[in-house]
Amino acid sequence: MKKKSKSQIVYDHIEELVISGEIKPGERLPSEAKLCDILNVSRVSVRAGIEKLVAIGLVSKKKGGGTYVNKPSSDNYLSVFTPTLLHNTDYLELLEIRRALDSLAVQLCAKNITEAGIRKLAEIVEDMEHITDDGDFFALDKKFHLLISKYSKNRFLHNINLITWDVIQKTLRQNYNKVMNAARIVEHRKIYDAIIHKDSDLAKIFTLRHLEDIIDTFVCEYNQESQYEAIRRQRRR
Amino acid sequence: MKKKSKSQIVYDHIEELVISGEIKPGERLPSEAKLCDILNVSRVSVRAGIEKLVAIGLVSKKKGGGTYVNKPSSDNYLSVFTPTLLHNTDYLELLEIRRALDSLAVQLCAKNITEAGIRKLAEIVEDMEHITDDGDFFALDKKFHLLISKYSKNRFLHNINLITWDVIQKTLRQNYNKVMNAARIVEHRKIYDAIIHKDSDLAKIFTLRHLEDIIDTFVCEYNQESQYEAIRRQRRR
DNA sequence: TGAAATAACTTATATTACAAGTTATTCCGG
DNA sequence: CCGGAATAACTTGTAATATAAGTTATTTCA
Numbered sequence A, B: 001m002k003k004k005s006k007s008q009i010v011y012d013h014i015e016e017l018v019i020s021g022e023i024k025p026g027e028r029l030p031s032e033a034k035l036c037d038i039l040n041v042s043r044v045s046v047r048a049g050i051e052k053l054v055a056i057g058l059v060s061k062k063k064g065g066g067t068y069v070n071k072p073s074s075d076n077y078l079s080v081f082t083p084t085l086l087h088n089t090d091y092l093e094l095l096e097i098r099r100a101l102d103s104l105a106v107q108l109c110a111k112n113i114t115e116a117g118i119r120k121l122a123e124i125v126e127d128m129e130h131i132t133d134d135g136d137f138f139a140l141d142k143k144f145h146l147l148i149s150k151y152s153k154n155r156f157l158h159n160i161n162l163i164t165w166d167v168i169q170k171t172l173r174q175n176y177n178k179v180m181n182a183a184r185i186v187e188h189r190k191i192y193d194a195i196i197h198k199d200s201d202l203a204k205i206f207t208l209r210h211l212e213d214i215i216d217t218f219v220c221e222y223n224q225e226s227q228y229e230a231i232r233r234q235r236r237r
Numbered sequence C: 001t002g003a004a005a006t007a008a009c010t011t012a013t014a015t016t017a018c019a020a021g022t023t024a025t026t027c028c029g030g
Numbered sequence D: 001c002c003g004g005a006a007t008a009a010c011t012t013g014t015a016a017t018a019t020a021a022g023t024t025a026t027t028t029c030a
Helices: A006-019 A032-039 A043-055 A077-081 A088-112 A115-129 A134-150 A155-171 A173-178 A182-196 A200-222 A227-236 B006-019 B032-039 B043-055 B077-081 B088-112 B115-129 B134-150 B155-171 B173-178 B182-196 B200-222 B227-236
Strands: A059-062 A066-069 B059-062 B066-069
Touching: A006 A032, A006 A043, A032 A043, A043 A059, A043 B043, A088 A134, A088 A155, A088 A182, A088 A200, A088 B088, A088 B155, A115 A134, A115 A182, A134 A155, A134 A182, A155 B088, A182 A200, B006 B032, B006 B043, B032 B043, B043 B059, B088 B134, B088 B155, B088 B182, B088 B200, B115 B134, B115 B182, B134 B155, B134 B182, B182 B200
Parallel strands: none
Antiparallel strands: A059 A066, B059 B066
């Protein structure tokens, strides 16, 4: 267990304040001096920690005025990855992106995956089928999809996926668990089978269905309409 | 013209060193003390600037050892967006993602765009058709696609797009200009027409073709093979 | 020659001080 | 009592200095 740096303590503390909703977007952080007292570190460390949060776009500083939590609509583009509280509509937006990118990832993965990769993927699928605790599913699901994007050999794709799952883990686990059920596990198996047979088209189809099922379940649960749903309905006409 | 903060001076200076290739991934930055001398600022400011670069994943610090430019393969996921020098293969990876996300964006855009948005889009397309300087094309192309993702009303999608174009602008303009030609302008007009007729399916098709043409041109230019090309060839069999 | 000891260097943190900008309060004329 | 100007209190920005702690290069000595 490596010791956390002082600036990391500050970073984590403020991030937690924002994720938990204790400080909402638009609101002001405690002043640097107060944070020094609370966390028992020097102002140098407080400033270093805040500096990082500024860089990723979670907060903004105003000389003489204080430090404020950015609103999600901030034009700082890195704010995509900031762990602000996400609402259900935000989650749908995220799922729409997953639909587009996961289907690309699985295509590339089926083409590029190695024997070692297949073994790892097999292990995950099997673990998933013998799950006892509901909480474990999240970890396995994340692993499964990240492994696929890793073997897509497209680093940008994989990195975007890492971010996506990081956001899901930090802010959406409650919502997430509600859309989990036995059907998801079968879908993973199907995707896996398509990958090992190097059938990228089939893998893509199963991945699209997988994401569409997740979206459907989520929309049902919350009686909301996704933009994707609207497009699909339009197509049926 | 707002005055740059000291830490921003440091940030920009180091970013420039990396983008220009003066300091390559894996190499060490000048020490904090040296940067103080070079830039004539205090160590506090040097550290604040570097702290931001650490946060976005461009560099990593080793206590006692120095500060190093990260390699693109760094597992710091924000490194996707860091302005390290990108090679041609990296650009192809980026184009593959654009293919997946731009087609989604244009679908949503056709559904959600407002009258004001259409007017803005029209202006861009017309400017594009009356272009005199080649250099202007980049700015208009960027504007066009960012406007589409903006009106997709999916904030994640738009933010990823902002990042993508930022990376292109910072690191890929030379490559980019080579794939530009008159055909691109016609393609934009077609996409625009589909959008104003609210035909999301057609808009998607034209966008896919647009990106595939760009990829083809780029691949021809550099005699490289994109993963996407391989998939397309496979499908033809 | 080789390994341990040492020196030199580098980042991490703390303290103090002041500059410069913002916000809240006080004060005073009407 | 009201309104606005002056002021005080607060907050971030920058600097200088000092020390701790880790890494790297050099020296020393067996």
